[in-house]
Amino acid sequence: MILLQLILSGILIGGVYALISLGLTLIFGVMRIVNFVHGDMLMVAMYMAYWMFALFGIDNYVGLLVIVPATAALGALIYWGVLQFAIRRSHEASILATIGISIVLQNAALIIWSADYRSIHNELSTLSVEYLGIRLSAPLLIAFSVALVVTILLFAFLNHTYLGKAIRAASMDRYAAVLMGVNTRKIFTVSFAIGTALVGIAGGLLASVYTVYPTVGTQFLLVSFVVVVLGGLGSLRGAVIGGLIVGVVETASAYFIGSSMKELVYLLLFILILIIKPAGLFGQQLPGVNR
Amino acid sequence: MAELLAVRDLTKRFGGLTAIAGVTFTVNEGDILGIIGPNGAGKTTLFNLITGFLRPDRGDVIFRNQIITGWKAYRINRLGMARTFQIAQPFANLNVRDNVAVAAFRIAGSLEEARDMADEMLRFVGLDSYWKYETEKLPIGMKKKLELAKALVTRPSLLFLDEVMGGLSSGEVRELMRILWKVHESGTTLVVIEHVLPAIKELCQKVIVLHNGAMLAQGSTDEVLRQPEVVEAYLGEVKVDVGP
Amino acid sequence: MMEAKREPVKLVPITRSHMIGCGLAFLAVLLPFLLQNEPYYLDTLILALLWASAAGAWNLAGGYGGLLSLGHAAFFGIGAYTSTLLFVELDIPPLMGMLVGAFLAAIVGLMTGLVTLRMKGPFFALITIAIAEVLMIITVNWSDLTNGSQGVSIPYKPGFENIAFDSKVPYYFFALMICLIPVFIAHWLERSRYGYELMAVRDNETAAQALGINTVRVKVSILVVSSAITAVAGAFYAQYITIIEPYHEFSFAVSIQMVLITMIGGLGTAWGPVFGSLIVTGLDTFLRDVFMGAQGGLQALFYGLMLVLVVLFVPEGLIPRLRKRISSGKEDVTCG
Numbered sequence: 001m002i003l004l005q006l007i008l009s010g011i012l013i014g015g016v017y018a019l020i021s022l023g024l025t026l027i028f029g030v031m032r033i034v035n036f037v038h039g040d041m042l043m044v045a046m047y048m049a050y051w052m053f054a055l056f057g058i059d060n061y062v063g064l065l066v067i068v069p070a071t072a073a074l075g076a077l078i079y080w081g082v083l084q085f086a087i088r089r090s091h092e093a094s095i096l097a098t099i100g101i102s103i104v105l106q107n108a109a110l111i112i113w114s115a116d117y118r119s120i121h122n123e124l125s126t127l128s129v130e131y132l133g134i135r136l137s138a139p140l141l142i143a144f145s146v147a148l149v150v151t152i153l154l155f156a157f158l159n160h161t162y163l164g165k166a167i168r169a170a171s172m173d174r175y176a177a178v179l180m181g182v183n184t185r186k187i188f189t190v191s192f193a194i195g196t197a198l199v200g201i202a203g204g205l206l207a208s209v210y211t212v213y214p215t216v217g218t219q220f221l222l223v224s225f226v227v228v229v230l231g232g233l234g235s236l237r238g239a240v241i242g243g244l245i246v247g248v249v250e251t252a253s254a255y256f257i258g259s260s261m262k263e264l265v266y267l268l269l270f271i272l273i274l275i276i277k278p279a280g281l282f283g284q285q286l287p288g289v290n291r
Numbered sequence: 292m293a294e295l296l297a298v299r300d301l302t303k304r305f306g307g308l309t310a311i312a313g314v315t316f317t318v319n320e321g322d323i324l325g326i327i328g329p330n331g332a333g334k335t336t337l338f339n340l341i342t343g344f345l346r347p348d349r350g351d352v353i354f355r356n357q358i359i360t361g362w363k364a365y366r367i368n369r370l371g372m373a374r375t376f377q378i379a380q381p382f383a384n385l386n387v388r389d390n391v392a393v394a395a396f397r398i399a400g401s402l403e404e405a406r407d408m409a410d411e412m413l414r415f416v417g418l419d420s421y422w423k424y425e426t427e428k429l430p431i432g433m434k435k436k437l438e439l440a441k442a443l444v445t446r447p448s449l450l451f452l453d454e455v456m457g458g459l460s461s462g463e464v465r466e467l468m469r470i471l472w473k474v475h476e477s478g479t480t481l482v483v484i485e486h487v488l489p490a491i492k493e494l495c496q497k498v499i500v501l502h503n504g505a506m507l508a509q510g511s512t513d514e515v516l517r518q519p520e521v522v523e524a525y526l527g528e529v530k531v532d533v534g535p
Numbered sequence: 536m537m538e539a540k541r542e543p544v545k546l547v548p549i550t551r552s553h554m555i556g557c558g559l560a561f562l563a564v565l566l567p568f569l570l571q572n573e574p575y576y577l578d579t580l581i582l583a584l585l586w587a588s589a590a591g592a593w594n595l596a597g598g599y600g601g602l603l604s605l606g607h608a609a610f611f612g613i614g615a616y617t618s619t620l621l622f623v624e625l626d627i628p629p630l631m632g633m634l635v636g637a638f639l640a641a642i643v644g645l646m647t648g649l650v651t652l653r654m655k656g657p658f659f660a661l662i663t664i665a666i667a668e669v670l671m672i673i674t675v676n677w678s679d680l681t682n683g684s685q686g687v688s689i690p691y692k693p694g695f696e697n698i699a700f701d702s703k704v705p706y707y708f709f710a711l712m713i714c715l716i717p718v719f720i721a722h723w724l725e726r727s728r729y730g731y732e733l734m735a736v737r738d739n740e741t742a743a744q745a746l747g748i749n750t751v752r753v754k755v756s757i758l759v760v761s762s763a764i765t766a767v768a769g770a771f772y773a774q775y776i777t778i779i780e781p782y783h784e785f786s787f788a789v790s791i792q793m794v795l796i797t798m799i800g801g802l803g804t805a806w807g808p809v810f811g812s813l814i815v816t817g818l819d820t821f822l823r824d825v826f827m828g829a830q831g832g833l834q835a836l837f838y839g840l841m842l843v844l845v846v847l848f849v850p851e852g853l854i855p856r857l858r859k860r861i862s863s864g865k866e867d868v869t870c871g
Binding site for chain 1 (some may be wrong): 603605650651654657658661662666669672673675676791794798833835836838839840841842843846847850
């Protein structure tokens with residue numbers, strides 16, 4: 001019974017991890033950027049949700065209406081203002097640039113909002129649903145459901161709209177996409193904005209689950225790195241499956257060996273994947289002549 | 292003439308695509324072998340398989356009676372096989388001379404000696420006055436010469452050239468052909484991928500035609516180039532005669 | 536009697552840079568004595584040299600080797616903790632403990648390299664982060680051995696072999712010597728076959744393979760050297776600061792510090808890390824005075840901003856940028 005409880009809870013949080021990781025893997029797949037700002041976008045979204053609730057009493061789910069466009073815009077700004085130039089230099093430059101922006105955001109949050117922990121307390125946040133002896137947190141359940149819907153919408157977008165297909169084309173072969181008339185600069189900006197919006201949604205959802213503080217994004221960034229490598233860099237399917245797997249593994253580890261060590265488990269998992277199958281579950285071996 | 296290289300039934304698949312299908316040929320010492328074929332025929336893939344940058348799914352590569360199938364690229368190079376790349380791959384943070392010096396270090400005992408060897412090689416290919424330059428700024432003709440210089444300075448017995456004349460003006464092509472003749476005269480065996488047919492006709496006594504990963508024809512240059520299948524496969528691919 | 540014909544002594548022309556170099560060296564030796572009564576500035580200088588050592592070590596792998604390690608704190612922490620724990624638990628003098636730490640770090644570097652340096656992509660950068668993080672968690676949780684998050688303080692037992700002195704001046708010279716190690720290695724890299732092969736691998740691994748260079752071995756070996764020296768810096772840090780704790784020694788911030796310093800000073804140059812460290816550490820001290828009492832975080836924010844600006848505008852670092860200005864300018868090749 002405990003096992004079922006752990007698995008279900010794990011899937012719930014795993015769904016949110018999947019959402020976060022979809023954003024990360026989309027950005028990597030299209031632009032080959034390892035986006036260190038991703039976790040901090042979650043933090044920004046969480047703070048937005050918190051302040052909208054604390055100042056105006058707006059529910060964080062309603063707040064998503066503001067959070068999504070805001071984070072998308074922020075993402076587009078970061079790409080347009082900094083990253084597009086960093087990419088031109090080198091992959092290393094884009095990694096370091098995102099790290100720099102991450103440091104700026106975390107410390108800006110620290111300065112503006114201090115290190116105090118903040119959390120949203122409404123009727124929903126402590127509610128849990130019980131069924132057949134399994135107890136699941138209500139906000140987490142909602143988060144999972146929304147994440148599921150968003151994921152389905154995302155796949156629909158990528159497979160059935162022109163813009164979506166252009167994005168997929170750019171991630172498969174950038175040069176071919178250019179030759180076929182795809183405006184890669186626009187695609188890159190849009191992809192980065194979408195990727196950021198996805199993690200923004202996750203942030204809005206998690207605001208009623210976790211407490212928020214300036215460096216809260218770091219943990220989630222680490223988790224999503226593990227998910228993305230497990231699933232395969234650039235693979236959307238991989239991000240979903242990987243997210244669910246990591247969610248379950250993490251929840252189970254927290255139960256069996258304590259929450260301070262659970263991070264160790266997925267870090268070791270991460271290292272193990274890199275040793276055994278770095279391409280991950282669904283990734284392709286990156287082009288290059290190393291065998 | 293001693294047999295230098297033997298390629299037997301070489302096959303490579305990428306997922307569902309068969310890039311190279313059962314290619315077999317030999318290269319004797321002193322040959323200049325041309326490999327031609329339309330774009331996408333698998334010429335560069337063949338090079339990569341032979342020189343160790345790709346591992347074949349089936350077949351063997353034998354160099355001087357030693358089976359080198361599946362060997363890593365750097366080991367194969369140390370045996371005396373060198374190659375150039377279709378898209379020139381210079382070392383961006385080293386100047387022209389040091390690019391060649393790195394290669395020369397394989398034989399040279401010190402930096403000074405490596406640089407001397409590099410200088411000599413640069414003179415040979417006609418780049419000596421540009422020894423100080425950064426490679427990014429070089430026009431394509433010089434980049435190709437640099438590629439060649441790097442490959443040559445290790446004194447290989449077998450040299451693979453991947454479209455070394457691609458993108459060059461007719462004057463540059465002629466100059467490069469002169470250089471390649473001299474290289475051949477000094478005892479190096481050459482295998483050349485080229486689209487510039489006049490160069491092939493002039494340089495190579497033997498030619499292999501690749502089409503969709505398989506060998507379409509093989510034999511002396513004149514014979515092969517007259518075969519109808521070859522002409523057909525190449526229709527639209529033939530570069531206009533550049534002239535003597 | 537016939538004297539053997541002697542070759543005339545070659546007079547090496549003394550260039551301006553030789554004289555500047557000698558002058559700086561002289562100053563470097565004199566400085567601690569001049570600052571003896573200003574412990575604050577001497578302290579800043581020592582820390583600058585310490586970070587120059589760590590950054591210099593990183594630079595060997597990152598700058599000369601092109602290996603973007605974002606987890607070098609792992610080696611730093613290994614050095615700090617190994618030397619400290621051996622000292623505190625087994626009374627082994629840190630001078631020896633430092634070497635043990637270097638050895639352990641080298642092993643970790645070796646294993647990391649063998650596993651990840653075969654692959655293309657950002658895997659190496661990611662795995663270095665993971666390793667530093669793993670070591671942090673292990674150190675925090677294995678409190679029986681490491682005293683967990685409370686850290687370990689180093690008892691004061693003065694002596695050369697304990698790298699413990701009652702005046703700051705010997706620390707300065709110690710730091711100076713450690714900081715010169717990567718500088719010497721870097722100079723050697725710029726003149727040796729191994730160094731050239733390393734730089735070739737950095738610039739274009741495929742082309743390097745085509746020239747007979749065993750690229751994996753080259754990369755792994757520089758990583759091993761780099762990690763060992765980083766550990767030495769970490770051990771010295773422990774002895775100087777006399778208290779270590781996992782959340783700092785294995786932190787991402789420490790890793791980034793090494794990268795930022797090197798980038799500012801000059802990636803892949805011998806003196807870049809030293810230059811960069813003097814700037815960054817000096818700036819650090821200066822800012823601490825300016826922002827005195829102000830929000831913690833303003834300083835770090837500034838670093839983040841600096842990182843972005845350096846990456847965008849001066850990615851090769853200040854030393855190469857200055858060199859270009861001083862020399863006759865980039866040679867251009869005009870077509871035709």
